[in-house]
Amino acid sequence: MTTPVCTGASKAYAAPAGHRRYASFSSYVQARGPVLLRTARSLTANPSDAEDLLQTALTKTYVAWERIEDHRALDGYVRRALLNTRTSQWRKRKVDEYACGEVPEKEAPPAPDPAEQQSLRDAMWRAVLRLPDRQRAMVVLRYYEDLSEAQTAEVLGVSVGTVKSAVSRALGKLRADPELAPVH
Numbered sequence: 001m002t003t004p005v006c007t008g009a010s011k012a013y014a015a016p017a018g019h020r021r022y023a024s025f026s027s028y029v030q031a032r033g034p035v036l037l038r039t040a041r042s043l044t045a046n047p048s049d050a051e052d053l054l055q056t057a058l059t060k061t062y063v064a065w066e067r068i069e070d071h072r073a074l075d076g077y078v079r080r081a082l083l084n085t086r087t088s089q090w091r092k093r094k095v096d097e098y099a100c101g102e103v104p105e106k107e108a109p110p111a112p113d114p115a116e117q118q119s120l121r122d123a124m125w126r127a128v129l130r131l132p133d134r135q136r137a138m139v140v141l142r143y144y145e146d147l148s149e150a151q152t153a154e155v156l157g158v159s160v161g162t163v164k165s166a167v168s169r170a171l172g173k174l175r176a177d178p179e180l181a182p183v184h
Contacts, residue, residue, distance in 0.1 A: 135170035
């Protein structure tokens, strides 16, 4: 089914005598619109784009209507306008895809298994519980409670140097824990 082009405008607007250009253009579009639309559809893959293409070409034709000397060659003029307009659209299109030898996107790493994550958390907590009380308190305050070394020293009533050395020894013990070996 073809869509009538510019027919609504010609019915709604009765052209006065001074607007012969509009009347002759309107009658041309009514008579040749379906044929021209088929031509536009052959130039595009999408019927909506074909209608837009034809409207653009007809607009260009209307602007040049009085300059066209041989009105018997109007179909050729409109077809050339269709082709030129489509070529301009094709040249102006933005190219977002490029052919290449390999896919530039890297595959996302597989999501970690929640059961394995929970198992690792449990193993880490068991290892922390095996630390001496003072080292365990400092590790928990520093890494679980996210306190600074100064804040940890203030809470425990020790010097910052004591916190640094105790945490260093505790981390060494955690690194050496055989239960946490898969983490290394």
